Amino acid sequence: MEGGALGRSGDHGGGVYDEKRSQSSVDGDRESRREEKAVDKVANPVTTAEISMVETVATALNKNEKVDELQSTIAEMDEVREENQRLKMSLDRLLKDYRSLQMQFQEVVQQETKRSADKENNNNDRELTEESELVCLSLGRVPCKPKTDDQTSRVSKQLKGEEFNKEELSLGLDCKFETTKSGGSARTTHETLPIPSPTNSCEVPKEEAGETWPTSKVLKKMRDSNVEDEVSQQNPAKKARVCIRARCDTPTINDGCQWRKYGQKIAKGNPCPRAYYRCTVAPSCPVRKQVQRCFEDMSILITTYEGTHNHPLPLSATAIASTTSAAASMLLSGSSTSRSTDVHGLNLYLSDNGSKPKQFYLSNPALSSSPSHPTVTLDLTNSNPASSHFGRFPANYNPPRYSSSSTSVNFSTSSQFNAVSWSNGFLSYGAQPQPQSYNNRNVLSNINLGRL
DNA sequence: CGACTTTGACCTGCGC
DNA sequence: GCGCAGGTCAAAGTCG
Secondary structure (H helix, E strand, O other): OHHHHHHHHHHOOOOHHHHHHHHHHHHHHHHHHHHHHHHHHHHOOOOHHHHHHHHHHHHHHHHHHHHHHHHHHHHHHHHHHHHHHHHHHHHHHHHHHHHHHHHHHHHHHHHHHHHHHHHHHHHHOOOOOHHHHHHHHHHOOEEOOOOOHHHHHHHHHHOOOOHHHHHOEEOOOOOOOOOOOOOOOOOOHHHHOOOOOHHHOOHHHHHHHOOOOOOHHHHHHHHHHHHHHHHHHHOOOOOOEEEEEEEOOOOOOEOOOOEEEEEEEEOOOOOOEEEEEEEOOOOOOOOEEEEEEOOOOOOEEEEEEEOOOOOOOOHHHHHHHHHHHHHHHHHHOOOOOOEEEEEOOEEEEEEOEOOEOOEEOOOOOOOOOOOOOOEEEEEOOOOOOOHHHHOOOOOOOOOOOEEOOEEEEEOOOOOOOOOOEEEOOEEEEOOOOOOOHHHHHOOOOOEEEEOO
């Protein structure tokens, strides 16, 4: 616009010099205008369309970034989901394995029991009568083997010579997991496999023989007998015992179960009273335990478990319950050879004592055991692992020899399970972190035994 | 009032 | 047969 006006004025200005000068000045103006235009273009870069386009592009870029982020997040979620699925599958596999192992374990126990029972039954088949089978069918009890020795004579005396002894019921479990007969004594099966309680005595036939109605006491006993009989049939390992020695300054250790004290005795050789407890989680639970302090070391609490729970256990009780039951099962299914097994990462070692198979020496002379009670001792004290079973007897103490299995389980500080500890009334033991194979056994190896 | 503990009595097995 | 010891029962007491 300005150039046009200037040109027109120059065209009308005339003269050569003027023309050249004006021409050169026109050229200079054009160039300067071009430069101005270029400068203008740099100084004023965008139009609104361009701005909007840039904004659009920027928005698009932002959206793309967000989309990318979302996509990456989705990808991560997918990975997590896949991982979750893998974990679920592995958990399912673990559960299946656990169940199958549990089934196999029960089968093994049942087979052992059945085998022993068959062995006994073969000896008794010739002497069993049809009457006993009838009684067995009607009451759901195991036909007892014919009486021998003192029991037979006692029953016969009570029945005044009647041959009622063949009809006597074996209210106790007929699980014959005894290991060896006691030396030379002609003990009966009932002695080796004791009837669970005094309720299984011959009082019921005596009452019946007297043609009198059973008293409520007798009825109660019969009910209890039935209950215990059912329980014992479900649980052939009833009479196995698991003894736990642990340092504890509380009256009892908290194993997660509910117990009711039903008796207390001063046992010979130990001024500390022995308390008797019964599991009260279920009314028919046959599990009992004895609690007694060690006379030589009052800080040691000796807890002896007998039987297996027939009810679901709280989580805090499953560890020790399964440990004790597994130890007992290991003991009951014990063969003549030494062997070891793992119970929740605890190395249980079952051994026979050389040429005298399955002699049993109690780790504490003050805590006795019935000859018919094979006992596993879990020594959770870390005082002297070597002395926990065969080195704690006084010089003048003659340890009882029982026809039972001797099983020693040490949790000494020298073993791989050196995490035995006791604090605030809670005992815990577990495998220390091991770099290699022990890690796999740490899953359930913690047991808390705490204050009640 | 129910659950739990205490404690003396009772039962059973075993050794002499 | 007797006595001893372990184990269990059950009434009485205690506690929350």
